[in-house]
Amino acid sequence: MAESVKVLPEVYQEMIEVFEWDMRTLEGVSRFREIRAKSLPSIAMDGEIVYASMIPGQEILQQEIQNRFHRKNGIQQVEHYVQGELP
Numbered sequence: 001m002a003e004s005v006k007v008l009p010e011v012y013q014e015m016i017e018v019f020e021w022d023m024r025t026l027e028g029v030s031r032f033r034e035i036r037a038k039s040l041p042s043i044a045m046d047g048e049i050v051y052a053s054m055i056p057g058q059e060i061l062q063q064e065i066q067n068r069f070h071r072k073n074g075i076q077q078v079e080h081y082v083q084g085e086l087p
Contacts, residue, residue, distance in 0.1 A: 004061060005061070007058075012061075015065055040053075041054075050064060
């Protein structure tokens, strides 16, 4: 799970702050409980479990990061349409 975050393109790395906790430590176990995770692997964003027991694909992870970044920073999102498809 951590590897999927570490290999994100730089533009996404600049939008996030990454913390990784070792479940073999008291700090890791405490954080796991604090965010109410139920399984490993898990990814939390803004203190909320977003992905549990799965490793999301890069496109899905990138889209979630971008959406949250835009919401937090008041940036209006631009919708993307497939060529020939109307909204």
